Amino acid sequence: MPAWLTPAALLMIYVLSVIVAVELLAVRVSLFADDNRWKQKLAVALRIGGRPSRIDPLIPWGHVIGRTDGFREAWRETKWVEERIRQDAAADQAEQQRLAENTGVEGTDAEGQQLDRREFQETRDLLRQLAFNQMGHYNKNGRYGKGPAATFDHFARQHGLPMPAGIALHVTADGQGWYAERQTITGHWFAIGANAGTPDQWLYDGDGPPTSFPCEEEWDQWAPDSNSPNWD
Numbered sequence: 001m002p003a004w005l006t007p008a009a010l011l012m013i014y015v016l017s018v019i020v021a022v023e024l025l026a027v028r029v030s031l032f033a034d035d036n037r038w039k040q041k042l043a044v045a046l047r048i049g050g051r052p053s054r055i056d057p058l059i060p061w062g063h064v065i066g067r068t069d070g071f072r073e074a075w076r077e078t079k080w081v082e083e084r085i086r087q088d089a090a091a092d093q094a095e096q097q098r099l100a101e102n103t104g105v106e107g108t109d110a111e112g113q114q115l116d117r118r119e120f121q122e123t124r125d126l127l128r129q130l131a132f133n134q135m136g137h138y139n140k141n142g143r144y145g146k147g148p149a150a151t152f153d154h155f156a157r158q159h160g161l162p163m164p165a166g167i168a169l170h171v172t173a174d175g176q177g178w179y180a181e182r183q184t185i186t187g188h189w190f191a192i193g194a195n196a197g198t199p200d201q202w203l204y205d206g207d208g209p210p211t212s213f214p215c216e217e218e219w220d221q222w223a224p225d226s227n228s229p230n231w232d
Contacts, residue, residue, distance in 0.1 A: 040065055043074035047082075057085045095121075112229045119184035120230060122159040127192040129155050130167070130180050135198045143175025144194070170213070177213045179204075188230065193219075203228035 044065060048054040058065070061081045068074040102115040109115060130152070137145040146169060156165035170193075171178045179193025179202070188207065194200040195214040202214030202221050205228050210218055224231035 039071040040068055040074040043071045044078050047075055047078045054082070058082070061085075113232070114186065114188055114230055116186045117230070118186050119161065120186075120188070120190075122161050123182050123184050123190045124231060126155055126159045126161060126165070126167070127180055127182065127190055129159075130169075131192045131194075131201060134178055134194070138194075138198050141175075144171050144178040145175075146171050168209075172213065179210065179213055181209045183209070190230070191219075203231045205230045 044055075044058065048058075058078065058081060061084075064081060065074055065077050068077045099118060103118060105115045107115050114120070130147070133147070134144050137143075152165045152167040152169070153163050156167070157163065165182070167180055167182050169178070169180045176197070177193070177195040179191050181189060181191040181204075183189050189205060189209045191204040191210050193202050193204075193214045195202065200221075202219040203224055204210045204214075204219045212218055214221070218227060220226070220228045220231075
């Protein structure tokens with residue numbers, strides 16, 4: 001085999017990988033871009049400097065780049081997206097370090113949040129997903145539903161939580177109020193629910209489970225406050 005064939009083949013593979021990566025992003029971009037989306041594709045291709053590894057993180061942000069108008073705006077938006085990705089990665093790394101350092105540590109920080117926050121993010125995400133499903137159920141049926149435990153475990157598995165999920169769901173007799181609660185591995189409790197038709201959302205977290213359906217005395221409506229400081 002000629003000596004030049006190997007580097008030529010590697011170069012061809014590299015070029016093809018760049019093209020494939022850009023096209024994957026282009027599929028996402030094309031959902032939101034106009035007929036001149038080739039300008040957005042060109043801006044991204046030049047911005048990444050021919051490095052396919054920089055394309056993959058951009059794919060979930062294709063809708064942002066696709067809404068840009070022309071080459072220059074797509075270039076600026078791609079730069080912003082890359083910076084946002086770096087910031088999110090740094091924040092995630094800092095959170096993982098914080099989780100490791102505070103494992104088993106009791107007490108709260110200056111903002112009243114628990115120091116040991118294991119399973120906090122996963123539990124909040126799971127409960128929010130259940131709330132979204134309950135909203136859809138109410139809009140379709142005029143009442144909140146009692147989902148099967150298997151559904152809870154399926155959602156929990158998606159969020160990396162152990163099985164069984166440990167979710168307790170409570171629905172009023174008339175189906176007009178509900179809440180779901182879960183205790184994390186740290187012993188801390190989270191809950192989410194509603195006491196009226198959609199849209200409505202109440203948040204709770206504490207050392208024990210809530211003692212009532214959503215109410216002002218024990219819950220916070222819409223945004224975290226004194227009754228749900230660890231939802232932030």
